[in-house]
Amino acid sequence: MTSCDLSAQDVPPGSADLRAKCPPRYTLTRDEARQVDILARKAAADYPSADDPRFLADVGLIAHDLPAGLRQSVNRARLDEGTHVILIRGNPVDDAALGGTPRHWQEATGEEGRVAGMLLMIEAALLGDAIGWTTQQEGRLVTDVLPVTGMENSLVSSSSHKELTWHTEDAFSPYRADYVGLFCLRSLYHTPTTVSYADLSALPEDVVRVLMEPRFLFTPDDSHKMPDGTPDGSLVRAAVLDGPIDAPVLRIDRDFTRVMPGDDAAARALAHAVAHLDGNLYDVALATGDVAFIDNRNVVHGRRPFTPRYDGRDRWLKRVNVAVDLRRTRPGRLSADVRAIG
Ligand SMILES: O=C(O)CCC(=O)C(=O)O
Numbered sequence: 001m002t003s004c005d006l007s008a009q010d011v012p013p014g015s016a017d018l019r020a021k022c023p024p025r026y027t028l029t030r031d032e033a034r035q036v037d038i039l040a041r042k043a044a045a046d047y048p049s050a051d052d053p054r055f056l057a058d059v060g061l062i063a064h065d066l067p068a069g070l071r072q073s074v075n076r077a078r079l080d081e082g083t084h085v086i087l088i089r090g091n092p093v094d095d096a097a098l099g100g101t102p103r104h105w106q107e108a109t110g111e112e113g114r115v116a117g118m119l120l121m122i123e124a125a126l127l128g129d130a131i132g133w134t135t136q137q138e139g140r141l142v143t144d145v146l147p148v149t150g151m152e153n154s155l156v157s158s159s160s161h162k163e164l165t166w167h168t169e170d171a172f173s174p175y176r177a178d179y180v181g182l183f184c185l186r187s188l189y190h191t192p193t194t195v196s197y198a199d200l201s202a203l204p205e206d207v208v209r210v211l212m213e214p215r216f217l218f219t220p221d222d223s224h225k226m227p228d229g230t231p232d233g234s235l236v237r238a239a240v241l242d243g244p245i246d247a248p249v250l251r252i253d254r255d256f257t258r259v260m261p262g263d264d265a266a267a268r269a270l271a272h273a274v275a276h277l278d279g280n281l282y283d284v285a286l287a288t289g290d291v292a293f294i295d296n297r298n299v300v301h302g303r304r305p306f307t308p309r310y311d312g313r314d315r316w317l318k319r320v321n322v323a324v325d326l327r328r329t330r331p332g333r334l335s336a337d338v339r340a341i342g
């Protein structure tokens, strides 16, 4: 047993370093993987898509049929307020049936990819309800993370040559997800996802105090296609740290967080936070069959650079945003039935 084969309950509370080295993980047995596969395929047969309102109404119940060991492990990690990432290994992936990695997320329309999306939605339902963004990948709930020609050096997840710098997912929005779920379908060279966390005991007290004040400006990242003529309408002023000092919620995007002109104390605090998060950054290399739920309140995440080949074998993840309390996101949605924010 390596030091990382710990179950969630074995991780001592408060040990951010150990959490980084040993994320709570659950490895499905072959029988359990078969059980998960059957559930996902049945859902794909019973419902037309992951966005179907009937599926969204039922998926929480479908998740009751996931293996008991998995449900117990995810539940413990959910209740641990310091969790960085929940890893579920050994999920079924039929590489041949998937076909080639699509050249663009708009082309990710294959049936086997849809089954994978259903699987991710079912496991995500152990944590909450899926939300989407009208401004992102046409408002889909299950989105695709894959390298796209021409985007190699961009600041979005379809980049490759350029490191995807760490960020709170959708930091600009009060309706952002509590978890970001990633299902790795393919990653030949194990390109790592990156994760970092704030250890407040290692930051000067005055810096922490400033980070807790609403002195920071957040703009939507480039993955959100905002309507023309909305330059500053989308600017949000908020704190980087929120909540109790022993269980802070982190909100920061290395590329899209600024301070008001002339606010030197906020600029200094932001620089401290950036250097601190840079220093705590560690790798989580997802392999085929891994599902990772990143706690978007406790950690920031990104991705190391890689060289895409555009040969149909490139890295490919399915992604979902999960809200623990769907009602919290309601002001951002048109109606109870609409899951896309915006
Ligand atoms: O590609 C990854 O590992 C992470 C990408 C990312 O930040 C995201 O999809 O939100």
Ligand SMILES: [Fe+2]
Pocket: 167, 169, 180, 301, 302
């Ligand atoms: Fe992200």
